[in-house]
Each structure stands twice: as structure tokens, then as C-alpha cells.
Amino acid sequence: MDPIITPPCQLSPARRPPSVFTISLCSGFRFIMSWLVRNRIGDTLLRLKPPASIALSSALIENLSTASERLPESLDESSQSEEIWNVIVGRVGDRVSEDEVFHRLSNDEVCNSVNLSDGLVHKLLHRFRDDWRSALGVLKWAESCKGHKHSNESFDMAVDILGKAKKWDRMKEFVEMMRRDKLVTLNTIAKIMRRFAGAGEWEEAVKIFDSLGGFGLEKNTESMNLLLDTLCKEKRVEQARAVLLELKSHITPNAHTFNIFIHGWCKANRVEEALWTIQEMKGHGFRPCVISYTTIIRCYCQHSDFIKVYEILSEMEANGSPPNSITYTTIMSSLNAQKEFEESLRVATRMKRSGCEPDTLFYNCLIHTLARAGRLQEAERVFRVEMPELGVCINTSTYNSMIAMYCHHDEEEKAVELLREMESSKLCDPDVHTYHSLLRSCFKRGDVVEVGRLLKEMVTRHHLSLDESTYTFLIQRFCRANMCEWAYSLFEEMISQDITPRHRTCLLLLEEVKKKHMNESAERIEHIMKTVKLSAPVK
DNA sequence: CTAGGGTTAG
Incomplete structure (x- = not known):
């Protein structure tokens, strides 16, 4: 009855079939693919509407992973x-x-x-x-x-969902009902404000603040900061400033208030004003803290002005607001983005010398750095010895960094070993990033069968749904592997799930599909390109 | 209500 849910499967390494693209060219595969295209798996899926987490067509997966085996019952956690x-x-x-x-x-x-x-x-x-x-x-x-x-959170989530959909009238109606039942908290207000401001309706956000009294809530430093932070995060720092000036006589700002503005100015790329806010902060009797300085450092990092970064870092070390793990991690991530891995490692050394306590995100960044610097053994030592010894917890990202490292250096077996370790340790579960690395390395080796196997296990065992970037990635790789039928069926599936493809993805696929004279598909892609608002690549 | 990951190639 339910063809979507099939038992997960796994393949023992010994049974691994020859990994070659030619497998895809077998007539059986051809047949199945043309069937899939004919039957519009995307539309079929839409009608079946399985939970999003198992949305990838079972037929596609089933046929991608022909060589799979059944897992023992114990691993089927349904x-x-x-x-x-x-x-x-x-x-x-x-x-x-x-x-x-x-x-x-x-x-x-x-x-x-x-x-x-x-x-x-x-x-x-x-x-x-x-x-x-x-x-x-x-x-x-x-x-x-x-x-x-209902718990308060359920109501707040509903408000947030309506706000996300920009159903303002329904949202207001809903909130009004909540107001009558005295269910509106500052949390609810936060959701409303952020949704309004996120949609560019920042005046509405200010209005909600003005009407706080009607909800039985107070206009105080806390609620004011919420408004200011909302405005700043939407790059409306000028408006935030105006609001502060107006409220200043009634509500006194605190240290948070200033940090919010420092962040706001930095976000708007106006470091001078951010520095000036530090002075203003001092004028109000608040000492700038790690957060204040770290925010500024991050801004200089984005400008690649590392001279200023180190200047502030030394200043912090000297004047009694020592940098913390977040400060160092920020700098390292930025250096990594510039591929300055050795320099990044020097920052890590400096941090350890300073006696600052490392945390998970710092180690994740360090492992990433070591991996990119080609120092696999050191990364392994950090992962296996240093982190456990210091009692720093390991999360999904930590595993992901290690897995990505092994994949990048063609140590596929070790990568899969870690995936299995994640599954059995129950400390954290794999996510789309985990599979992203693994899938990439399969494509690199040309092992499409393994691609199918991983996809299947991803959706059936871990209930992960393919997101925009995964679809984009798969479509691109299938196209490159001269297997655009598969790319096309994934494309259809993506559309049926209301995930908007990027313009570039459409173009690439269209080109490939035309090469193979898949006219119907080409028309459909062209149609979609005309009707759907295509998203631009993320940066 | 205040600061920090990850993908991207031959």
C-alpha cells in the first residue's frame, strides 16, 4: 500500500559491486529512467504526499540501489x-x-x-x-x-507560521484571540515583530511595540531592546537609532542596548559608527565587553582587515576583557575563508596559550582547519584525544568535519566508518551535510550505485529530506555524469515540493536535456523557468 | 533582547 516506506538497506563492503558509470548505461536502468520520466514521479509524489522526510521517490532510490541488502530488524527503528x-x-x-x-x-x-x-x-x-x-x-x-x-509555544508557533506566510490579517485575528485569553507573551511579540520587519514592514514592528500595554506587557528596557534588535537585524539601524532617541527619556538603555547597536552598525558596514557606539557606551558607564569587541572584530574580518583584528585582539588581552572561544573562532573562520589555514592555526595556538576554554564550535573549526591544511593525523588526535580529554562534547558538525576531511582525501572507508559510529553512538544524528560530503566523494569516484544507496539510507533510515542545496548538487552532478534523465526526475520532484530551483540549475539541465533530445522535458523546464520565480545562488 | 561552522572542482 505504501510504496514510499521501504526497509532501509545496507551493503557490506565485501559485496560492493564494481563502481563504474557504465552500470547506469545498462538497458535496465535506461528502461526504469524513461518510465520514471513518463510517469512524472514528482506529480505522483505530490498525490501520495508522504511525510516530507521520505519524499524522495522510492522507485528512484530502489533502482539506484539495486545491489542493496536488507538490514537486520534491529536497525529498523520504526x-x-x-x-x-x-x-x-x-x-x-x-x-x-x-x-x-x-x-x-x-x-x-x-x-x-x-x-x-x-x-x-x-x-x-x-x-x-x-x-x-x-x-x-x-x-x-x-x-x-x-x-x-495548548502550550504557549504552540500558539506562538502558529503566529510565526502566519507571519512567515505574510497572512497579516489572519495573524492579527489570531493574536487578538490570544490577547482575549491573556496568552500573549513577549515571546509572541518577538515573533510578530521579526516577521513584520523581515517582510520589510518595520513600521508595523514599531506599532506593535507601541501597543504593548494593550497586551498587558510593559514597555521597558527588555522589550525596547527586542524592538531595536529586530530593526538592526533587518539593517534598519537608522530607524533603531530614531526609536532610541525617542524613548530615551522614558526607558534607560543597558549594555545589551549598546551591543545591539554595535552589531547593527557593523551589519550596515559602518564600523566608524560602531566604534563611536563603544565610546557612547563608556559615556553611559558601561564597559564594553567581549561581545562588543568580538562584534567589531568580526566586522574587520569581513573586510579582511587583519591588522585591525589583531590590534583589537591585543587590546582585549591587555585591558581586562579577554577574548573568548567565540572571538578566536570568528577570526579563524574568516582566515579559513581566505584559505589562510596556517595563519588560522597560529590563532588556535594563541588561544590555547591564553588559557581560554575551548568549546565545541572552536574544535569544529579547528578540525576543519587542520583538514584543509592536510594535517589529518592532527585532526584525528584532536577528535579522538583532545576533545574527550577536555570533556568538550562532540556534535553532528564535529563528525561532519571529520567525514568531509576523509572524503576530501579519498579515505572513503574511514568516512563511512564514522557515519556508522554516529549511528551507533546515538550522541548525534547525521544530517544533510554529512551525506553531502559522502555523496560528493561517490560522484568523484564515479560510483553512482553508492549514490543511490546513500540517498536511500538518508531518507529511509534517517528521515532526512533533500533540501534545495542537495537537489541542486545532485542535479548538477547527474548532468555532469551524462545522466540527465535522473537529474530531470529530481528536478520534477523538487518542483513538486515547492522548492524553487536556481536559474543556473535550470539552464544547465535544459542544455543537457536538449542534447539528449528530450523535448517534452525541455519544454517543461522552459515553462517552469517562465512561471516560477527562480532563486539566485546564495552569494 | 547582545558575538561564532559547514559545500565549491579538473
Whole structure:
């Protein structure tokens, strides 16, 4: 019945088939691919609407990973709660009205036998964060379930989802209902403000602040800072300044206030004003802190003005607001972006000498640096010895850095070994980045079968959904490998999930598809390019 | 309500 959910599979290294592109050219593969294209897997998927996490077509994966084996039962972690999740998400369907969602859920036996926890409601709202109709329908249904009382966070999430969709009237209506029930907190206000400002409606954000009293909330330093921070993060530092001047006589700024402005000026690329704010801060009797200086350092880093960076660093070390792990990590990341790995390592040494306590993000950066500097053994030592000894926890990114390092240096077995270690240690789960590195190295070796196997395990075992960058990457690589049928089916799938492709991706695919005289596909791509607003590459 | 990752090539 449900062709999407297939048991995960794994291949023992001994059974690995010959890794060559020629496999893709077997007539069987050709046949399957043309079938996939004919049947528009994307559209089929849209109708089936599985949870987003398992959206990649099972047919595609199944056929990509022909040489796979079944996993032992113990590794199949499909639990009861997961089944319930699948039922609910399946019942919600696809972008029907709020009331329709409510009715579907209310009339479903399984759904009504569920013991709703706050956690499940949160997960559901998160799942439908881009689909406000379904989100509100789910919320309404949850409310009607006996014994369930919404947490504040659930309400706030709903407000945030409506704001994200720019459904301002619905949002205001919803907030009004919350106001009547005295459910509006500063957290709710934060969501409203950030959504307004994010959509360029910063005047509305200011208005909400003005009306705080009506929600039973106070206009104080805390709520003012929230407004100022919102404006600054949206590059409206001038407006923030105007607001501060107006409020100054009623509300006193604190150290946070000044740091918010330092950040705001830096974001607007106006270091002079940021430095001037440091003086102003002193004038108000606040000592600039690590955060103040680190913000400025980051700004100089972005300008590659390392002379100034080291100047401030020395100043900090001398004048009693010593740099911390964040300060050093900021500098190192910036040097890494410039490929100055050796210099970056000197910063790490300087940090250790200063006695500053390293944290996870620092080590992640250090491992990345060592990897890029080609010092694999040192990276291994940091990962295996130094971090555990100092009790610094290892997270997904730490593993990702190590895995990326092995992949980059063609040590595929070690990379996969670490992936398995992640799975068994249960300390952290792999994410899309983990698979990104692994997939890249498969393409590099020309092992498309392994690509299929990894994709399958990614969606079935770890419930990861392909994001924009993964789709873009896969399409690009399949095109380059002269396998644009696969690229095209992924493209269709991407569209069906409302993920907008980049202009460049469309162009590349179009060119490849034309080369192969896939006229229907070419037309469809051209049509999509005309109708969909294409996103520009991220920087 | 104040500061920090990762992909990108032959």
C-alpha cells in the first residue's frame, strides 16, 4: 500500500559491486529512467504526499540501489510514534483548507486515539511551517482533543507560521484571540515583530511595540531592546537609532542596548559608527565587553582587515576583557575563508596559550582547519584525544568535519566508518551535510550505485529530506555524469515540493536535456523557468 | 533582547 516506506538497506563492503558509470548505461536502468520520466514521479509524489522526510521517490532510490541488502530488524527503528506521525501527516493531505484538515483529522479513528503530547504538536506545527492552512487545521484539531491544552509555544508557533506566510490579517485575528485569553507573551511579540520587519514592514514592528500595554506587557528596557534588535537585524539601524532617541527619556538603555547597536552598525558596514557606539557606551558607564569587541572584530574580518583584528585582539588581552572561544573562532573562520589555514592555526595556538576554554564550535573549526591544511593525523588526535580529554562534547558538525576531511582525501572507508559510529553512538544524528560530503566523494569516484544507496539510507533510515542545496548538487552532478534523465526526475520532484530551483540549475539541465533530445522535458523546464520565480545562488 | 561552522572542482 505504501510504496514510499521501504526497509532501509545496507551493503557490506565485501559485496560492493564494481563502481563504474557504465552500470547506469545498462538497458535496465535506461528502461526504469524513461518510465520514471513518463510517469512524472514528482506529480505522483505530490498525490501520495508522504511525510516530507521520505519524499524522495522510492522507485528512484530502489533502482539506484539495486545491489542493496536488507538490514537486520534491529536497525529498523520504526516505532509506534512514527506510525502515528505518518498517519496524521497522511490525513492532513496536501494544502487543503484549514477546516478540511480539521475534519479529516477529527473523523479519523487512529488520530483520535492518539495521546497528544506538546512535543508531538510542536513537531506537527514544525512540519507544516510552510503551510499555514494545514498548521491551523492541526492546531484546531489538537485543541479539540480531550485532555489537550495548548502550550504557549504552540500558539506562538502558529503566529510565526502566519507571519512567515505574510497572512497579516489572519495573524492579527489570531493574536487578538490570544490577547482575549491573556496568552500573549513577549515571546509572541518577538515573533510578530521579526516577521513584520523581515517582510520589510518595520513600521508595523514599531506599532506593535507601541501597543504593548494593550497586551498587558510593559514597555521597558527588555522589550525596547527586542524592538531595536529586530530593526538592526533587518539593517534598519537608522530607524533603531530614531526609536532610541525617542524613548530615551522614558526607558534607560543597558549594555545589551549598546551591543545591539554595535552589531547593527557593523551589519550596515559602518564600523566608524560602531566604534563611536563603544565610546557612547563608556559615556553611559558601561564597559564594553567581549561581545562588543568580538562584534567589531568580526566586522574587520569581513573586510579582511587583519591588522585591525589583531590590534583589537591585543587590546582585549591587555585591558581586562579577554577574548573568548567565540572571538578566536570568528577570526579563524574568516582566515579559513581566505584559505589562510596556517595563519588560522597560529590563532588556535594563541588561544590555547591564553588559557581560554575551548568549546565545541572552536574544535569544529579547528578540525576543519587542520583538514584543509592536510594535517589529518592532527585532526584525528584532536577528535579522538583532545576533545574527550577536555570533556568538550562532540556534535553532528564535529563528525561532519571529520567525514568531509576523509572524503576530501579519498579515505572513503574511514568516512563511512564514522557515519556508522554516529549511528551507533546515538550522541548525534547525521544530517544533510554529512551525506553531502559522502555523496560528493561517490560522484568523484564515479560510483553512482553508492549514490543511490546513500540517498536511500538518508531518507529511509534517517528521515532526512533533500533540501534545495542537495537537489541542486545532485542535479548538477547527474548532468555532469551524462545522466540527465535522473537529474530531470529530481528536478520534477523538487518542483513538486515547492522548492524553487536556481536559474543556473535550470539552464544547465535544459542544455543537457536538449542534447539528449528530450523535448517534452525541455519544454517543461522552459515553462517552469517562465512561471516560477527562480532563486539566485546564495552569494 | 547582545558575538561564532559547514559545500565549491579538473
